[in-house]
Amino acid sequence: MKTIGFIGVGKMATAIISGLDKNKFKIIISGHNLTKTQKQAETLNVTATSNHEELVQESDFIILSVKPQVLPSVLSKLINHLTKDKTLISIAAGLTLSDLKHLADSENQPIIRVMPNINAQIGQSTSAIVKNEFVDDSAYATVQEIFKSTGSVHEIAEKDFSTFAAIAGSSPAFIYMFIDAMARAGVLHGIPKDQATAIVAETVRASAEMILQSGENPWSLVDKVSSPGGTTVAGVVSLEQNHFIGTVIDAISATIEKEKNL
């Protein structure tokens, strides 16, 4: 049985651990406060190690799930314990494979970078994955399996990670804004906020499902809902006249720009 070690046991690690099959993998964790980590281990039905070094020694896969600003100092203390049969995985926003290679102080350490999103908390993350050339097929397949247990996994080129972070990592915030705006319009026209929010959220979920299930281009679905001279096309034209598409694209571009300048 392969052992997966998590360094840092916050929201994302907890979400990933919750989705994993404990009969298939041995899971060990290490935080920065042993008493707290032991309590978390009990709740999550996994094993606490007393320190990060011990975790690295026992793990086949080491998932660095601390905040990006903490990761360099955590990793720098582990370099003497990393061996080439261990795969290092980072879920930290903004740290590239090249950054991680330098931090691991190794030319040929197997390293995988994964970018999950907040929907991991309900087992529906949309994650991106990229590996360096030292990861073998078997390890790569296992890491994909780990992240597929909390949602979907997309193999993308590393140059596209910033774009992915905007359209999958930050976009839930934009989608929440859209849902809230539409629900507020429902309130304006007389429906209580809770009910309006549920109505819009269910409609957004089903509309996304329709795109995924039908394989149709979203724009052709817009046309299908828009009867000639009807109510929907009046709303579609109003959105267009108020630069809906351009506004959304600008928001994604601003998000990408910000990440590149961090």
Ligand SMILES: NC(=O)c1ccc[n+]([C@@H]2O[C@H](COP(=O)([O-])OP(=O)(O)OC[C@H]3O[C@@H](n4cnc5c(N)ncnc54)[C@H](OP(=O)(O)O)[C@@H]3O)[C@@H](O)[C@H]2O)c1
């Ligand atoms: N949350 C998301 O939606 C999301 C999405 C994509 C990627 N990520 C990435 O996932 C990583 C974790 O994010 P998160 O949201 O799970 O953050 P989080 O909830 O703050 O978890 C980070 C954990 O690291 C622990 N920690 C701090 N210093 C440590 C140390 N020296 N050694 C061991 N553990 C330490 C913290 O413990 P204390 O709380 O006790 O300080 C905390 O439990 C980040 O790199 C982030 O970029 C998160």
